[in-house]
Amino acid sequence: MTVIDPGSYLELEGGRPAVRFERVYDHPIDRVWALVSEPAELAYWFPFPEVAMEPVVGGEITFSGDSNMPEVVVTGEVTAFEPPHLLAFTWGGDALRFELTRLDAARTRLTLTDFLDSADAAARNAAGWDLCLAALDARAAGGSAAPPAAGAHDDAPADPPAGRPSTWRRRYDAYVAAGLPKGAPIPGGA
Template structure:
């Protein structure tokens, strides 16, 4: 398991992931920005975005969020290399760069609203990034991998934990 890392992001707690995919930057950009693509891997299966800095981004269909629709703001929109937006109290920063022969390196930084959400969010992003890889490779998994062992691995690595875990209260 390729674990993310707990970092300081401009004085705020964050988790960072770096993954390399054997697909071009443009394919990953499509997966990050098109609603039909996001539905296959992003935690909220319905995402609508105004693709500009200051644009509205709406999330719905996530069974782990109480609101029917949550609204964020696009912070960075630099196709096809950088995208950032608010999601609840977090900020998500995606950076894409070419890697190798036609591949792409994706860096995701989840700037956390709560420090104790690090292990929980890291485990969730591990699952999501795996689903992203399966989506762009055309080999989507039929069932999501078990989230629990990933969460325990992050706790064992010393990531802050203790935030409520949806579905376990």
């Protein structure tokens, strides 16, 4: 796996804020499509490990099962479904778009764009997607680590040792330092 864009802030479609990530996987497009579109594969890396999806434009997609927020169920609508190249859906006030491009028989580029409801969510969401994509990278490499939680807590304890911020917080701070807008509420108050 090669990181092309580790996470950048953009304004798209009439000024709508977005964060975008790009990776190249050493896998055929059908394998990468399975990783980003099949609920059983999404369980390994998506913020909510339980995903139910009607794989048609206009179909419902539901996310649940976050151990940090067990009561939370998010529903959205599939807005594009073009196997094995494009999956897009609404998620809360955001819209997610997974675009796959076959580079050759054994390599695929994945572009993930999160169209944000508000610009101040850029650093928060970028840090979250950074963790999720690290889990996706591990899954693509054959690993099966636990998925990141949708909340702000990740692989660090809820109360890390004094002076040691969580992995999520370090990534968030790095995106803020890189100039991504901040200010949106952070789940768990991290």
